[in-house]
Amino acid sequence: MNDAAANHQLVQFHNVSYSLPNLTTPILSDLNLSVARGETLVLLGESGCGKTTTLKLVNRLLVPTGGEVVVEGKSTSDWDPIALRRRIGYVIQEGGLFPHFTIGRNVGLVPSLLGWEPERIDSRVRELLELVGLEPRIYTDRYPRELSGGQRQRAGVARALAADPPLLLLDEPFGALDPLTRASLQREFGDLARRLGKTAILVTHDVREALLLGARIGLMHRGQLLLVETPDQFLNSDNPQARAYLDTLTLIANAGEKR
Amino acid sequence: MSFWHFLQLNWSELLVLIEQHIKLVLIAIVTAVAIGVPTGILLTRHRALRGPVLGVANIMQTIPSLALFGFLIPLPFIGGIGARTALVALVLYSLLPIIRNTITGIMGVEPSVREAAVAMGMTDGQVLRQVELPLAMGVIVTGVRVATVIAVGVTTIAAAVGAGGLGVYIFRGLRQYDNNLLLAGALSAALLALAADFLLGLVERRFSLAATPRKRSRSTLWRVVFVAVAVVLVIECGLVLWRSATNNSAPANRVTIGSKDFTESILLAEIVAEMLEARGVAVERRFELGGNLPHDALTSGTLDLYPEYTGTAYTAILRHQPITDPRAVYAQVKQEYAAKFNVDVSPSLGFENTFAILVRGADARQFNLKTISEAAPYAGKWRAGFGQDFMSREDGYPGFSKAYGLKFTEVREMDLSLTYIALSSRQVDLIAGNSTEGRIATMDLFQLVDDRHYFPPYEAVYLVRQDALARVPALREVLDKLANAISTDDMRRLNYEVDGNRRDPKEVIKEWLGGRK
Numbered sequence: 075m076n077d078a079a080a081n082h083q084l085v086q087f088h089n090v091s092y093s094l095p096n097l098t099t100p101i102l103s104d105l106n107l108s109v110a111r112g113e114t115l116v117l118l119g120e121s122g123c124g125k126t127t128t129l130k131l132v133n134r135l136l137v138p139t140g141g142e143v144v145v146e147g148k149s150t151s152d153w154d155p156i157a158l159r160r161r162i163g164y165v166i167q168e169g170g171l172f173p174h175f176t177i178g179r180n181v182g183l184v185p186s187l188l189g190w191e192p193e194r195i196d197s198r199v200r201e202l203l204e205l206v207g208l209e210p211r212i213y214t215d216r217y218p219r220e221l222s223g224g225q226r227q228r229a230g231v232a233r234a235l236a237a238d239p240p241l242l243l244l245d246e247p248f249g250a251l252d253p254l255t256r257a258s259l260q261r262e263f264g265d266l267a268r269r270l271g272k273t274a275i276l277v278t279h280d281v282r283e284a285l286l287l288g289a290r291i292g293l294m295h296r297g298q299l300l301l302v303e304t305p306d307q308f309l310n311s312d313n314p315q316a317r318a319y320l321d322t323l324t325l326i327a328n329a330g331e332k333r
Numbered sequence: 334m335s336f337w338h339f340l341q342l343n344w345s346e347l348l349v350l351i352e353q354h355i356k357l358v359l360i361a362i363v364t365a366v367a368i369g370v371p372t373g374i375l376l377t378r379h380r381a382l383r384g385p386v387l388g389v390a391n392i393m394q395t396i397p398s399l400a401l402f403g404f405l406i407p408l409p410f411i412g413g414i415g416a417r418t419a420l421v422a423l424v425l426y427s428l429l430p431i432i433r434n435t436i437t438g439i440m441g442v443e444p445s446v447r448e449a450a451v452a453m454g455m456t457d458g459q460v461l462r463q464v465e466l467p468l469a470m471g472v473i474v475t476g477v478r479v480a481t482v483i484a485v486g487v488t489t490i491a492a493a494v495g496a497g498g499l500g501v502y503i504f505r506g507l508r509q510y511d512n513n514l515l516l517a518g519a520l521s522a523a524l525l526a527l528a529a530d531f532l533l534g535l536v537e538r539r540f541s542l543a544a545t546p547r548k549r550s551r552s553t554l555w556r557v558v559f560v561a562v563a564v565v566l567v568i569e570c571g572l573v574l575w576r577s578a579t580n581n582s583a584p585a586n587r588v589t590i591g592s593k594d595f596t597e598s599i600l601l602a603e604i605v606a607e608m609l610e611a612r613g614v615a616v617e618r619r620f621e622l623g624g625n626l627p628h629d630a631l632t633s634g635t636l637d638l639y640p641e642y643t644g645t646a647y648t649a650i651l652r653h654q655p656i657t658d659p660r661a662v663y664a665q666v667k668q669e670y671a672a673k674f675n676v677d678v679s680p681s682l683g684f685e686n687t688f689a690i691l692v693r694g695a696d697a698r699q700f701n702l703k704t705i706s707e708a709a710p711y712a713g714k715w716r717a718g719f720g721q722d723f724m725s726r727e728d729g730y731p732g733f734s735k736a737y738g739l740k741f742t743e744v745r746e747m748d749l750s751l752t753y754i755a756l757s758s759r760q761v762d763l764i765a766g767n768s769t770e771g772r773i774a775t776m777d778l779f780q781l782v783d784d785r786h787y788f789p790p791y792e793a794v795y796l797v798r799q800d801a802l803a804r805v806p807a808l809r810e811v812l813d814k815l816a817n818a819i820s821t822d823d824m825r826r827l828n829y830e831v832d833g834n835r836r837d838p839k840e841v842i843k844e845w846l847g848g849r850k
Binding site: 243 | 463467
């Protein structure tokens with residue numbers, strides 16, 4: 075592979091497998107995948123299919139037991155894990171905010187770990203809260219438990235963006251929200267990712283979310299990546315697993331027509 | 334004397350004891366936190382160590398405190414008599430709740446929060462300091478709170494190794510049958526425990542209700558804790574400096590005197606102390622030591638001298654079968670102590686304190702009892718109450734009941750001092766007291782004659798280390814002067830002055846010595 079291609083691909087999985095010593099079946103086997111700069115890749119699959127594991131291999135919360143994961147041209151096992159993680163934004167369900175930190179301190183966490191000046195952190199926090207639609211005057215000094223689920227999720231996204239990382243990892247970020255809040259946050263996030271030109275890997279079991287946000291969709295099943303396709307290709311896929319997902323959409327549409 | 338009147342007379346001493354008590358607890362808890370929290374943190378990082386370390390801490394807590402003190406006394410550096418030994422024991426007791434709660438608190442932090450912290454690029458130290466510890470603090474403080482309340486209680490037992498604190502009043506109250514002393518000691522200890530529980534409860538609520546309190550108030554809280562700790566440390570340093578400054582009198586002219594934890598032993602120790610001080614010798618008093626602690630302390634060199642009884646030394650310490658010839662016992666004890674422990678036995682003080690088998694005066698008159706043999710037929714209907722010492726020793730209950738063929742309906746083991754009260758209040762019908770006990774006359778108790786001469790002779794003597802005799806010439810002079818100087822009547826009267834009339838032992842001895850010094 076030439077340098078230009080490597081530079082174009084921000085994250086690459088080469089024959090990656092991951093297994094635990096006390097389990098006979100591997101959690102991931104022989105995974106190959108590339109994520110281009112500026113692209114949003116959605117990993118779609120049921121619980122236990124290995125999609126969250128795939129995500130954790132990128133910021134080295136886990137290390138592959140076979141093959142290698144390359145981030146910005148360097149294998150994760152060659153990265154200093156601390157430096158690697160500070161270049162990757164990470165959003166989990168409910169935001170994973172620290173309950174004993176104010177929203178301001180939560181959002182400013184990575185910049186303060188990187189040793190930014192306090193004034194610079196403050197202005198960055200203000201900017202980000204505005205970006206995710208949380209009025210800084212009201213929310214900076216509040217604690218996570220004083221916010222609604224949707225607001226916490228916004229704060230979680232703001233925290234992930236704080237140090238302007240080239241890559242975002244999102245693990246079912248909208249899973250715990252009610253359908254209306256989820257829909258509006260999904261739309262806003264789509265706009266935001268396009269506007270900021272961030273590369274993102276998003277994990278979900280919601281096929282609508284995958285079609286809405288993904289430039290490409292990777293379908294996972296029992297530790298294997300079945301296919302990686304654009305939303306249009308995916309809608310016309312004849313893969314039985316993909317059809318099963320699409321049938322759930324048809325069901326909903328039919329239910330609407332019958333009424 | 335009313336309790337109120339008692340407090341008015343003794344408030345200054347009570348305050349000193351409370352201060353000692355608080356200081357012991359505070360130093361122990363601060364030390365236990367300094368050891369326990371880092372240990373707990375370490376154990377969350379090294380799972381394999383968790384079982385063994387918690388196991389040891391668990392065992393520590395099941396050891397009865399008096400036994401633990403006993404183990405510690407002969408040890409170098411951490412052992413001995415006084416506050417240091419008590420602190421070591423208190424720290425050992427406090428470790429378990431603190432270590433366990435540190436682990437529980439940290440392991441209880443939500444995995445998603447910990448994972449987020451790692452994923453943000455925090456180092457292990459940053460995760461610990463900024464996330465795990467703040468979130469675990471509520472649980473850790475609960476552990477400290479439990480440990481503190483336990484420590485306030487255990488510290489009362491520390492009086493048995495001469496560490497001071499409110500236990501001094503409790504033990505003295507039990508010994509002298511003085512409810513005011515008991516109440517003052519126990520009530521203060523209970524109030525201390527409640528106060529500590531309440532204050533730490535406030536701290537705990539701060540940490541757990543609001544996961545993070547407002548920044549300012551937390552720093553105030555820390556400041557208060559910090560100042561409290563600093564004050565204690567400064568006081569301690571001051572005391573150590575002051576002691577080393579005042580103790581500069583050469584050790585050549587310095588004697589440490591111990592006593593057992595009953596009035597007569599304290600009085601006998603005080604007699605020697607007073608007489609030595611009159612001769613310009615510096616005396617350190619380590620009185621009221623429980624169980625076999627005085628012996629352990631003497632042989633390990635922590636004590637130079639303490640009063641003992643030949644029969645006790647012969648059977649309980651040298652482990653011989655009881656014999657009845659006083660001269661043979663004395664000679665054997667003197668010879669073996671010199672050979673085994675480098676300890677000299679003083680000439681007999683002139684009286685014996687043997688076991689006195691006591692019944693109520695009313696019963697003795699009703700059944701016309703004079704001797705133990707005459708009382709034996711009634712034993713089948715009687716309950717007996719014996720001190721722990723009598724129950725366990727070779728020449729105590731096992732041999733005694735066999736010698737007279739006694740079978741009681743019930744035998745209760747209790748504190749020696751309480752047996753007198755139990756007898757006079759008809760809780761039990763026969764006890765084994767001390768023949769020099771002042772309360773025998775005042776409570777109308779009757780001593781049955783040991784007509785089969787079962788009990789070995791218990792002549793009062795002083796046991797003194799040979800190196801102390803060589804170092805302090807005045808010791809020999811004082812011990813010679815005390816040979817045959819105290820009669821049984823003298824001793825009963827002195828005991829009664831303290832136990833019956835509630836007078837200060839020091840004052841009683843000063844008065845009694847009068848011109849004899």
